[in-house]
Every structure is written in structure tokens, then in C-alpha cells.
Amino acid sequence: GAEIVFCAIDENGEMLDRTRCRWLTQPIRNKHTGGSGASLLDVQRKMDELKKLERFFADVGCDAVALGACDLSCRRIREELEHVSFAMALRADDDPNAERWADAYYRASRPFNDSPLDPEFPTVDRHTYASRMPFRCVFVDESLPQLWAASVASSNSVGELTAPLRTALSCARALQDPYAEMCHYLAPDALSLGKLPLHPLMKMLPEDSLRRALTHELVDGACRLGVSLSDALDFEHRSHVLPYVPGLGPKM
DSSP states (O other), X not given: OOOEEEEEEOTTSXXXXXXXXXXXXXXXXXXXXXOOSOOHHHHHHHHHHHHHHHHHHHHHTOOEEEEEOOSTHHHHHHHHHHHHHHHHHHHTSSXXXXXXXXXXXXXXXXXXXXSTTTTTSTTOOHHHHHTTOSOEEEEEOOHHHHHHHTSHHHHHXXXXXXXXXXXXXXXXXXXXXHXXXXXXXXXXXXXXXXXXXXXXXXXXXXXXXXXXXXXXXXXXXXXXXXXXXXXXXXXXXXXXXXXXXXXXXXXX
């Protein structure tokens, strides 16, 4: 399968860790008629990877996953990741069978049933454990993160990361603080405000008028949302909000 890249950030948008997986979308669930059709090797590869992802999400304290919505396969990836979250909720239970529950859930033929492990473990109720899932997946538009990942600014700030990891980093930051990350895209050596793919009819407007209107929206955003000066001074990727604070920078 295609490689999927994950990166984790802390509350300040700084990278904590990263990982990759290849077998996440490999089908290994048992069919209603018995068996999964997957080879023992495929089953082992995916089970090992699912447990690796559980450890990764637990170690970084993940509470949300920003998933770039690039094509229809993203729906399958989101479903698989939410299965990981559900399995983590099962594994965290005090019941002595919790480990067996989680492993069996990954092979269950009807994972969305009210009793997903019936008939082996009929007392496991989906609604009970769905409320304990440690994280949820959220689709994000990765078009701007991809553009930023290819920019000079991206190379200068996180040049040690590959383009997919830069995109993942930006997607995570955009979910965490969309206003700050939009301003980050507009750093002097990053993206031009008038060239952002925000609407298919943008090109019909005069560039100067468009730039003034978008700049006004960013200044208005600073006024509505507020800006932490300490964050802007401590973290480079959050410093680009300052030009849009009334009284500061060229946008005053």
C-alpha cells in the first residue's frame, strides 16, 4: 500500500515525533462467511502496524488527527484510524480480557455494530467505548500545506523534513490554530496572499483589490481572536501574526 506519514505536535505547534505506515488500509477483517482472504503475512504486518500506531498516539497524547482530504481513499484511512482509537479505548479497560478485545476488534466483521465483538465477547458495547476514544480524525484541506511545503520558507525553517512531513506538520498546525498558520503561509519568503487558491473566481478580481480585502480580513482576525505576543516571540511559526496586529508592522 501507499505510505502514510504522521507527525505529532505539542500545544505550541512544535514537532514531537513522527512515524510512517504502509499497511493501514490492508483488509484483514473476517468476512461474514468466515475468513478474511488475507494471507497470514498480511495479517501480521497490519496487526503489528496497528499496535505501533497505538503506541505512537498514546506516547504523544494525541487528541485529534488532521487528515489531508486529497481523494476518496481518505475516508478509508479515517475509518481505519478511528478503529485504532476505538481499540485503544478497549485496551485501556480494566477488564482482564481487554487485550483480547482490542485484538479481536481489528478482525471483527461488523466493527460498527452495537456489539462489534459478538458472539465471542457479546458484552462489549460500542456506545460505551466510543465515548472513551482518545482521539478523533478531522479532514483538513491540504492544498495550502502542500504549497507551503514546497516553498523557500519551508526549506529554511524545517529543511531537515521531507515534503510529505512538512505537509503533515502544516496540516496539524492548521487544525490547532488556523489563523496563525494562515499568517505563517504568508511569511515574506513563503506564499503570496493574492496567489492563494482560496476561490475559483479569484482571478476575476484586480490583484490590488483582492490583496487589500484579504489583508483586511487578516487584520480583523487578529482583532477578533487576539494574539499572544509571548507565543509570537517564542515560536517562529507563530510570529507572522504580528504584521496583522493593528499598530504593529506594515499592516498598521
